[in-house]
Amino acid sequence: MNDTPYYERHVFLCTNEREGGRACCSQLGAGDALARCKERVKALGLSGSGQTRVNSSGCLDRCEMGPTLVVYPEGTWYSYVSLEDIDDIVDQHLARGEVVERLRI
Ligand code: FES
Numbered sequence: 001m002n003d004t005p006y007y008e009r010h011v012f013l014c015t016n017e018r019e020g021g022r023a024c025c026s027q028l029g030a031g032d033a034l035a036r037c038k039e040r041v042k043a044l045g046l047s048g049s050g051q052t053r054v055n056s057s058g059c060l061d062r063c064e065m066g067p068t069l070v071v072y073p074e075g076t077w078y079s080y081v082s083l084e085d086i087d088d089i090v091d092q093h094l095a096r097g098e099v100v101e102r103l104r105i
Helices: 030-043 083-096
Strands: 009-014 052-057 068-072 076-079
Touching: 009 030, 030 052, 030 083, 068 083, 076 083
Parallel strands: 009 052
Antiparallel strands: 009 068, 068 076
């Protein structure tokens, strides 16, 4: 068995949509954020085996802190406001391994 992880980093970005008034990431721009994250990871040549995978996820159960994403294996949680925040997460954390402290939750 190969112990090397298939992906160096795995991003789960919540795109959950909920009815009934409780906060959800979909209401806060998660769809656009997911598209931006995937595009930027690909544009920087970070995607694929041995590198980074970006997946949409269902509710990560931190809705009131949202919109949320989490990066593994570090287990670093982020919230974001703008697409530029997503760019910073990609450029700093995914490309260079540096946590973006200002967006950490
Ligand atoms: S809806 Fe995104 S964390 Fe719950």
